[in-house]
Amino acid sequence: MELEAAKMIGAGIATLALAGIGIGLGNVFGSYLSGALRNPAAADKQRPNMMLAFALVEATGLFALLIAFLILNS
Numbered sequence: 001m002e003l004e005a006a007k008m009i010g011a012g013i014a015t016l017a018l019a020g021i022g023i024g025l026g027n028v029f030g031s032y033l034s035g036a037l038r039n040p041a042a043a044d045k046q047r048p049n050m051m052l053a054f055a056l057v058e059a060t061g062l063f064a065l066l067i068a069f070l071i072l073n074s
Helices: 003-014 017-038 040-073
Strands: none
Touching (some): 017 040
16 A cells, blocks of 8 residues: 555544534533423523533644644655
8 A cells, every 4th residue: 555545544533523523512502402391590500611622622623633733745
């Protein structure tokens, strides 16, 4: 196998994590919305937790994309 082909395959595998990111974001916001609709008084208290979870999930996606770019540019 040539080096360029191996780089493309490696970058593709690294970006598979982005599918999990989409699932994770949907889960975070869906759970928040479900909880906010059940108890609107507690929604404001849970907003910082939701933002923290969003930041952590999104950072994982950015790391996966960064690894893919590093593989392609090496």
